Amino acid sequence: PSRPPPASCDILPLSGRAIRYLSKRRQERVQLIGDVLRREGFDLVLLQEVWSERDYSNLKAKLGGCYPFSHYFRSGVIGSGLCVFSRFPILDTLLYQYSLNGYPYMLQHGDWFCGKSVGLVVLKISGIVFNVYVTHLHAEYCREKDAYLPHRLVQAWELAQFIRHTSKAADVVLLGGDLNMHPEDVGIRLLRGWTGLRDAFAEATRFEGCEDGCTLVPKNCFTVKSELLPFPLGIRIDYILYKAVSSFTVKCEELKTTTGTAPGMDIPFSDHEAVMATLCIRRQGQAADTTLGTSEPTLTDVVTEARTEVAVGLRAAQQQRYSTGRMAVLALLLLLLQAAAALGALAGLAAGQPFPKLSFSLLAFLAIGVLLLATGLHLFHTIEVKMLQGTEEQMRMALRALQERP
Amino acid sequence: PSRPPPASCDILPLSGRAIRYLSKRRQERVQLIGDVLRREGFDLVLLQEVWSERDYSNLKAKLGGCYPFSHYFRSGVIGSGLCVFSRFPILDTLLYQYSLNGYPYMLQHGDWFCGKSVGLVVLKISGIVFNVYVTHLHAEYCREKDAYLPHRLVQAWELAQFIRHTSKAADVVLLGGDLNMHPEDVGIRLLRGWTGLRDAFAEATRFEGCEDGCTLVPKNCFTVKSELLPFPLGIRIDYILYKAVSSFTVKCEELKTTTGTAPGMDIPFSDHEAVMATLCIRRQGQAADTTLGTSEPTLTDVVTEARTEVAVGLRAAQQQRYSTGRMAVLALLLLLLQAAAALGALAGLAAGQPFPKLSFSLLAFLAIGVLLLATGLHLFHTIEVKMLQGTEEQMRMALRALQERP
Numbered sequence: 001p002s003r004p005p006p007a008s009c010d011i012l013p014l015s016g017r018a019i020r021y022l023s024k025r026r027q028e029r030v031q032l033i034g035d036v037l038r039r040e041g042f043d044l045v046l047l048q049e050v051w052s053e054r055d056y057s058n059l060k061a062k063l064g065g066c067y068p069f070s071h072y073f074r075s076g077v078i079g080s081g082l083c084v085f086s087r088f089p090i091l092d093t094l095l096y097q098y099s100l101n102g103y104p105y106m107l108q109h110g111d112w113f114c115g116k117s118v119g120l121v122v123l124k125i126s127g128i129v130f131n132v133y134v135t136h137l138h139a140e141y142c143r144e145k146d147a148y149l150p151h152r153l154v155q156a157w158e159l160a161q162f163i164r165h166t167s168k169a170a171d172v173v174l175l176g177g178d179l180n181m182h183p184e185d186v187g188i189r190l191l192r193g194w195t196g197l198r199d200a201f202a203e204a205t206r207f208e209g210c211e212d213g214c215t216l217v218p219k220n221c222f223t224v225k226s227e228l229l230p231f232p233l234g235i236r237i238d239y240i241l242y243k244a245v246s247s248f249t250v251k252c253e254e255l256k257t258t259t260g261t262a263p264g265m266d267i268p269f270s271d272h273e274a275v276m277a278t279l280c281i282r283r284q285g286q287a288a289d290t291t292l293g294t295s296e297p298t299l300t301d302v303v304t305e306a307r308t309e310v311a312v313g314l315r316a317a318q319q320q321r322y323s324t325g326r327m328a329v330l331a332l333l334l335l336l337l338q339a340a341a342a343l344g345a346l347a348g349l350a351a352g353q354p355f356p357k358l359s360f361s362l363l364a365f366l367a368i369g370v371l372l373l374a375t376g377l378h379l380f381h382t383i384e385v386k387m388l389q390g391t392e393e394q395m396r397m398a399l400r401a402l403q404e405r406p
Numbered sequence: 407p408s409r410p411p412p413a414s415c416d417i418l419p420l421s422g423r424a425i426r427y428l429s430k431r432r433q434e435r436v437q438l439i440g441d442v443l444r445r446e447g448f449d450l451v452l453l454q455e456v457w458s459e460r461d462y463s464n465l466k467a468k469l470g471g472c473y474p475f476s477h478y479f480r481s482g483v484i485g486s487g488l489c490v491f492s493r494f495p496i497l498d499t500l501l502y503q504y505s506l507n508g509y510p511y512m513l514q515h516g517d518w519f520c521g522k523s524v525g526l527v528v529l530k531i532s533g534i535v536f537n538v539y540v541t542h543l544h545a546e547y548c549r550e551k552d553a554y555l556p557h558r559l560v561q562a563w564e565l566a567q568f569i570r571h572t573s574k575a576a577d578v579v580l581l582g583g584d585l586n587m588h589p590e591d592v593g594i595r596l597l598r599g600w601t602g603l604r605d606a607f608a609e610a611t612r613f614e615g616c617e618d619g620c621t622l623v624p625k626n627c628f629t630v631k632s633e634l635l636p637f638p639l640g641i642r643i644d645y646i647l648y649k650a651v652s653s654f655t656v657k658c659e660e661l662k663t664t665t666g667t668a669p670g671m672d673i674p675f676s677d678h679e680a681v682m683a684t685l686c687i688r689r690q691g692q693a694a695d696t697t698l699g700t701s702e703p704t705l706t707d708v709v710t711e712a713r714t715e716v717a718v719g720l721r722a723a724q725q726q727r728y729s730t731g732r733m734a735v736l737a738l739l740l741l742l743l744q745a746a747a748a749l750g751a752l753a754g755l756a757a758g759q760p761f762p763k764l765s766f767s768l769l770a771f772l773a774i775g776v777l778l779l780a781t782g783l784h785l786f787h788t789i790e791v792k793m794l795q796g797t798e799e800q801m802r803m804a805l806r807a808l809q810e811r812p
Contacts, residue, residue, distance in 0.1 A: 168575030390480035
């Protein structure tokens with residue numbers, strides 16, 4: 001309420017929230033989020049996990065007055081869950097789907113079905129061009145044995161590359177979303193180092209909210225307490241990152257998170273705490289070179305570390321490609337054997353009826369089933385191998401470029 | 407041979423060729439292409455349909471001397487087939503996979519398995535930044551009843567959007583590849599209109615090669631003659647497009663295509679004729695505004711036409727989503743019915759053995775098979791519907807922006 005209008009002082013509050021599709025009391029919470037967004041009157045709102053397009057339409061209808069511009073990014077079977085509400089006109093959009101995003105057969109995790117992506121919206125506020133990115137990376141289901149780490153690293157790398165290539169004409173770059181990485185994780189260091197984006201939590205002049213800026217906290221009634229046992233304060237996995245690419249400076253004046261339940265209610269807005277930033281953007285005399293965020297020797301280490309993890313994932317994927325291929329070949333051999341036996345029986349070579357018909361046909365169906373399934377998995381792991389190889393090679397190229405610099 | 411070096415006069419020859427993976431005499435032709443590329447010494451070579459990574463490695467080993475820089479874009483099950491050879495250092499690369507690319511069950515067409523994409527390489531030649539794009543869009547198998555037109559239009563739109571968003575800091579933009587569209591097709595007009603790219607064939611000062619610049623000609627012994635019956639001269643589906651985005655001008659001095667068989671050989675290099683361009687890039691005093699290639703009222707018509715085609719594809723996809731969903735539900739009902747009957751028989755409700763065991767279990771397996779298949783197809787068509795909806799909405803946004811301009 002005490003915030004001056006952005007046209008005069010270039011302030012941009014930003015908010016990210018998450019809504020689980022199958023979660024408890026979803027409708028009530030969407031309602032609640034709509035109320036708060038209307039009351040607070042942010043300039044820009046980035047939402048993740050709005051899986052239901054109907055929820056988006058409801059929010060859009062409700063918020064049309066204060067956020068006349070909005071965009072919903074469609075992708076995957078369920079949807080990317082990403083959407084943007086803005087007080088300022090959205091000039092252009094682009095969606096980039098990550099090439100790896102978990103496994104379709106891990107139904108209990110379901111990330112594959114969301115078609116995880118990064119969405120870009122281009123805005124112009126007071127003559128300043130903003131490239132705003134919203135994203136949601138693959139979840140981490142088990143920190144000790146994180147099978148999805150290579151996929152998340154590929155996503156972090158593709159996110160960084162996408163930002164670098166698309167933001168060259170922007171004055172200010174903003175990234176908000178659920179990155180599913182702890183602040184010290186290699187993926188975050190890679191993303192920050194390779195794009196030059198800065199972390200609003202680390203830079204903020206004032207901070208108010210959960211301790212250490214955590215966004216997944218035990219006191220939120222929708223979080224799974226057992227997962228947070230090693231982290232009594234919670235973890236910080238939702239971020240607002242930013243940089244100015246031309247003759248501008250960005251400063252985070254204030255960062256806030258929500259803390260548990262909504263005011264006057266018994267439930268929180270979401271299972272993640274929302275992050276809100278007030279940014280101050282100023283024109284400055286000379287252009288600052290902020291292409292790389294980390295000093296180059298450190299960046300070399302980070303890229304090397306990421307590349308090692310991708311290589312580990314690559315070996316696992318190659319192993320799975322091999323074993324699914326072998327399974328498919330075995331099933332095919334069994335089928336051929338059965339076909340030969342059946343032909344033999346038909347030709348009268350085997351006297352009597354050596355195979356009981358029922359178990360014979362059951363076995364044939366089983367073999368066909370295994371053949372189809374193993375072939376599908378083999379194709380999937382072939383794609384996985386290709387994308388991991390591609391990322392590893394890109395990282396190698398990046399390392400060479402870093403080392404060749406004077 | 408008479409070409410002066412590009413450092414002094416900014417000339418850039420460009421060549422695109424296609425190699426079919428399962429094609430006749432592939433090895434011999436890869437060999438032939440390597441020989442020609444080494445002899446001619448182009449500055450930049452863009453290849454499509456190099457499906458085999460071994461072919462790429464062989465070419466790379468052979469061409470290392472004259473093209474020290476190269477990149478192979480990995481994607482899909484088979485691969486994107488795209489690669490680039492360059493005399494100048496490749497500074498950066500990015501791959502964008504099209505969100506729609508045919509159907510996995512159309513095995514005879516197989517486009518889905520290639521993971522069709524657009525590859526970007528960034529080069530700096532004499533201080534000029536080149537964004538070079540290489541791509542291969544979905545094939546057209548039947549011009550009269552082109553079931554893939556909506557997918558190809560989504561690809562053309564995504565290609566145009568990708569180029570617009572990533573080329574903002576480039577001085578010169580080049581696009582080369584097999585677009586699988588005739589010059590007057592809506593997809594080409596959309597791509598050219600929305601990006602401002604110009605067609606080297608239309609702009610070339612000198613032209614030499616197949617009549618009308620055709621690249622798929624009946625006299626090439628690898629083409630299917632019956633497909634080209636309505637087009638006695640052949641068709642032009644491989645393009646070199648370009649534009650200068652800042653204070654530069656590009657002029658196509660010369661455009662050539664190969665014509666049938668390779669010199670001194672009985673076979674052509676490829677089933678498509680190669681296109682070679684000599685471009686002259688000059689620095690000019692003031693920046694020209696070339697954001698849109700077509701005058702705006704015409705562009706509005708083109709986007710409207712494309713949107714109509716996408717909407718037709720959307721209705722077909724929704725229909726298929728519905729019928730596959732219904733099929734899955736029917737299969738599930740049959741399974742439940744069978745389960746009830748089996749339970750009934752077990753409980754001794756039905757005296758005797760009403761169902762022959764063999765046909766009962768065969769039916770159950772059939773139902774499971776149909777259920778799995780129909781569910782898979784339903785998910786696939788759900789994704790298709792989402793992407794077509796997303797593209798249609800982006801086109802609607804673009805139309806609104808075009809109409810609002812003064």
